[in-house]
Amino acid sequence: MIKAEKLSYSFPQKDLYNKISFTLEDDVHCAFIGTNGTGKSTLVDMILHPDNYLYDGRLIVDVPGRIGYVSQFYSLDEEKEVTVFDYLSEEFVRLQNEINTICDEMATADELDELMERYQNVMDQFQAIDGDFYESNIRKQLKIANLKDYENHLLTNLSGGEFKLIQVIREMMISPKFIIMDEPDVFLDFEHLNALKNLINSHKGTLLVITHNRYLLNHCFNKILHLENAELQEFDGTYVDYNFALLEMKIEQQELAAADMEEIERNRKIVERLRNEATKVDSATKGRSLKARVSLLERLEARKTKSPFVDIKHPQIELHTSVKSSDDVQGDVSGQTDTDVTISEERTEQNHEKVILEVENYSVTFDRQIMEEVTFSMEAGGKVAIVGPNGTGKTTILRDIYKNNNPAIKLAPDLKIAYLSQMHGEVFNEKETVLKNFEDAGFETEAEIVRYLKTYGFEEELVYNKVENLSGGEKNLLQLAKISRMDADFLLLDEPTSHLDTYSQLALEQAIEKYEGAVLMVSHDFYTVANCMDYVLFVEEKKLRKMSIRKFRKMIYADHFDKNYLELEQKKKELENRISFALQAGKFEEAGKYCDDLEQIINQM
CATH class of the missing domain: 3.40.50.300 (P-loop containing nucleotide triphosphate hydrolases)
Known part of the structure; x- marks a missing residue:
């Protein structure tokens, strides 16, 4: 449905994507993650409006029907005094009225070919969104969102969280094939967040959801796109499994990086010794040896192990007070x-x-x-x-x-x-x-x-x-x-x-x-x-x-x-902390053992 191949895009002062590639197939529920400011919302807008951007590489958007979109910000027309049911019905009623209008025109028209083509086009749109059963589908979706008693409530009387869920339901019904959501969980209370989880998990089409919410990440997705440092990693599986794979990679990468640094440091000492000898004795042989060793050192430093998904920026938040600690x-x-x-x-x-x-x-x-x-x-x-x-x-x-x-x-x-x-x-x-x-x-x-x-x-x-x-x-x-x-x-x-x-x-x-x-x-x-x-x-x-x-x-x-989730989550967090401390101390074997224990915990979750 969506495919990017070696896609690159830059702002005047910042590279957002460096030859990133990914594919979104039918019916996947994909979480789109990454640190703040990496360009997730920009990539979403690029998918929605590709003609507005000048980029390198290819971006193929092949989606039947309209692409649904739920913004992280919501706005409600205060003048719109309509019920929840009428708001969710608007697109279905519009298409029904258009079908009826075409049928009325057919009754008196001499030339039917153009009208038949219009009729078939609108009927295709109506059937693509299961229009024959839209009333029962609306009630079904409201029940899933724990809003079954809300169909006759006015939109203007809803809380922000309730209206956000209604927006999600509306997009799921009129854009069933592919929907993008940009932080749909922001400001939702616990009950509404749980309702959003149920809506996501019950949806049959493809979803691309930007979210940082740990509850949704742990319970809703079967594919992960991780954008970091202008590069993108694609993972088929759950967020918990992805986090574990990322941790395994971090252990491996840091162990390799430590070995690289050890070799670099050894060669620095050799370069320093050769420089000292070259200043004392004017020797062409020693000069060539020094030049060769400096060249080797430069190559080692250029290829030393690094990964954009290990070297993730962590803000150093410190909250100071005048109170003496x-x-x-x-x-x-x-x-x-x-x-x-x-x-x-x-x-x-x-x-x-x-x-x-x-x-x-x-x-x-x-x-x-x-x-x-x-x-x-x-x-x-x-x-x-x-x-x-x-x-x-x-x-x-x-x-x-x-x-x-x-x-x-x-x-x-x-x-x-x-x-x-x-x-x-x-x-x-x-x-x-x-x-x-x-x-x-x-x-x-x-x-x-x-x-x-x-x-x-x-x-x-x-x-x-x-x-x-x-x-x-x-x-x-x-x-x-x-x-x-x-x-x-x-x-x-x-x-x-x-x-x-x-x-x-x-x-x-x-x-x-x-x-x-x-x-x-x-x-x-x-x-x-x-x-x-x-x-x-x-x-x-x-x-x-x-x-x-x-x-x-x-x-x-x-x-x-689930009953044991809290206990397992706490054990998981403790093991992740132990792995972090072991890595800081350079104890890679110990970190690997903790990682084996962590895998057993994750398998129980």
């Missing part, structure tokens, strides 16, 4: 008495017991009551997630805490707060360059900004781009880079993992775990919530109910996973 306290104890150390430890403990936020009888009302008399408090250093369905006021309470102008909310005095927003325009001037947006971040020179942003994965050419031209994941990383410069005591994070690639998600989780300040996070990413939060405030009946992470895990995994 326990590590800093330990670092300052030289020259102190035992009593001084005890007092320092007590002061650190007291700091973490300090209440920094009190919410009492907080309520939110839009067209209906969303939150009612919500009461909770937070201590310094606490890590708390607000979790619940779409449209229940989670973002609103986070914004109200940040604005600090609601009498139901009290913040500790002199508390330094930083806010990560779903709406990037609230934080950045998107019409300005990345560089311009960091001029107030405490840097003395432009070079300092460039060096700093490089640690977050932004190459120099991106620093001079306008923020509006960045991908969603890059914009989120940019917010995190700005936040880390603020030395805030309290972070308010609204869907911080949205759009982030899996490597950035893991880096953020590690940064949150190390952060000494307090975090209040709205998130639908249950991996991040379960991995680095102290407890959850769960939205239930317009209130926030405190829930332990253990109970949260139990609730989520009971709804979404």
Whole structure:
């Protein structure tokens, strides 16, 4: 259906693809992955609109009917007061009306050939999307998405997550052969994410889905396209199997790279010795030996083992706070008495017991009551997630805490707060360059900004781009880079993992775990919530109910996973960490043994 052969494409300042090749056959469900900013959305747009691009190589798009597309961003016409059922029926009704119009024209027409051709063409379109059974098919799809009672609801009354699922259903019905989805999971709550998983798995046609969502990746796809460092890897199999194959390749590549470096270092020493001898003795023989050895060294360095899928950029996210960490306290104890150390430890403990936020009888009302008399408090250093369905006021309470102008909310005095927003325009001037947006971040020179942003994965050419031209994941990383410069005591994070690639998600989780300040996070990413939060405030009946992470895990995994999945996932993560540590220490044989154990775990998943 789709075939690329040695496809190359570049922006003025960046090579996106370097002779990449892949094939998408009938009925595969393919996940399209890669770090933020690698050009996934551009490649999708190239498939949808190939005539808009000047590229090298071949791109063959041979798809019967229209190509369906679900954007990562959704827009709903507020004037469109139609029901869910009518919205999903629009294309079928349009074709039915066209068929009826042609039939009416046939009754009075003298020349039927052209009308018969039009009639057959429209009938082919109608039958290609199973038009005779569209009403029952709509109800079937709504049931799969757990929206069976929604057919008479107005579109304008749906939450963002509900409307996203309706969009997916619509494209699956009117474009059954081939659909592209660009991060369809962004901002979906747990129930809607599970519904999206069911829709993907029940679809009979070909799907190409850009996603960083670990739940969907682990449960929905039988083919992987991985775009990294301008090159593409094609893998027939599940994401779990692909990750394991990538890890095996990493062990092999790093072992070969270590051997290469050992040989290079040995030859460097020989070159150095020959140079020293050549300066002492004027000898043509020694000069030729030196030249030959330098040439060999250059060849070794040029062909040393490297792989774009092993050398994947990982952002170095660090969240700083003005609160003095326990590590800093330990670092300052030289020259102190035992009593001084005890007092320092007590002061650190007291700091973490300090209440920094009190919410009492907080309520939110839009067209209906969303939150009612919500009461909770937070201590310094606490890590708390607000979790619940779409449209229940989670973002609103986070914004109200940040604005600090609601009498139901009290913040500790002199508390330094930083806010990560779903709406990037609230934080950045998107019409300005990345560089311009960091001029107030405490840097003395432009070079300092460039060096700093490089640690977050932004190459120099991106620093001079306008923020509006960045991908969603890059914009989120940019917010995190700005936040880390603020030395805030309290972070308010609204869907911080949205759009982030899996490597950035893991880096953020590690940064949150190390952060000494307090975090209040709205998130639908249950991996991040379960991995680095102290407890959850769960939205239930317009209130926030405190829930332990253990109970949260139990609730989520009971709804979404097989009985032993949580235990197997934890063992898998532990083995992956052990392999990582073994590779860092150069213990390749040990890493290989752990890899054998990991394969057994994966086979059980």
